[in-house]
Amino acid sequence: MKLVKVCGMREATNIREVEQAGADWIGFIFYPESPRFVHEVPDYLPRKSKRVGVFVNAPKEKISETISLFGLDLVQLHGNESPEFCENIRRSGVKVIKSFRVGDEFKEEEVEPYHGKCDYFLFDTQTSLYGGSGEKFNWETLLNYRGNTFFLLSGGITPGDAEALKTFSYPKCIGVDINSKFEISPAVKDAKLVKQFIKVIKNPGNKIDNKTLLI
Known part of the structure; x- marks a missing residue:
């Protein structure tokens, strides 16, 4: 694993702490139904970590604004956005991540039209929600993924998954997306836990200190 995205950030001090903890990408959720909805610009925005904006079926005008x-670097589309819509957003000069919900079986036919229209995919757990469920899916279903688009693994990843993630090997998986299982409260992350998790999955020789596994 080379890339860690920490999603659902909102508070300036916490954003700075998570950036210093080593997060590669930091995600901001612009979906009003989410408890992590960002309704105003924080006093601090990442300077080293890439900024990712998460949207659910938002109009192009709102996304552009x-x-x-x-100052977003990437846009993550978590709704029912079409391949054409993804391509249109991509023309704005940002990279596009399209999220797909994965159930008991991986459905290649759902992702196939998006190849070449997006820069990355994100595979999350299939629920009635648009992500953020805190539930995990069977990662082995991704062995049926035949596409060439790189992807991030998401869905209920916990600090305790660090060891398993070190052995998760798929050539198109570039990293993980973590969120609720690292929180003290909605949109507030335990930066120390994030830092240790990042160290473990990026450095195979490291191990998680069980005393810190409070979630």
């Missing part, structure tokens, strides 16, 4: 306001 937010890209400019927050």
Whole structure:
């Protein structure tokens, strides 16, 4: 694993702490139904970590406005956005991540039309929600993924998954997306836990200190 995205950030001090903990990408959720909804620009935004804006079926105008306001590097589309819509957002000069919900079986036919229209995919757990369920899916289903688009693994990843993630090997998986299982409260992350998790999955010789596994 080379890349760690920490999603659902909102508080300035916590954003700075998570960036210093080593997060490669930091995600901001612009979906009003989410308890991690960002309704205003924080006093601090990442300077080293890439800024990712998460949207669910938002109009292009709103996404474009937010890209400019927050200086976003990537846009993550978590709704029912079409391949054409993804390509259109991509023309704004940002990279596009399209999220897909994975159930008991991996459905290649759902992702196939998006190849070449997005920069990355994100595979999350299939629930009635648009992500953020805190539930995990069977990672082995991704062995049926035949595409060439690189992806991030998401869905209920916990600090205790660090050891398993060190052995998770798939050539198109570039990293993980963590969120609720690292939280003290909605949108507030335990930066020490994030830091240790990152160290473990990026450095095979390290191990998780069980005393810190409070979640």
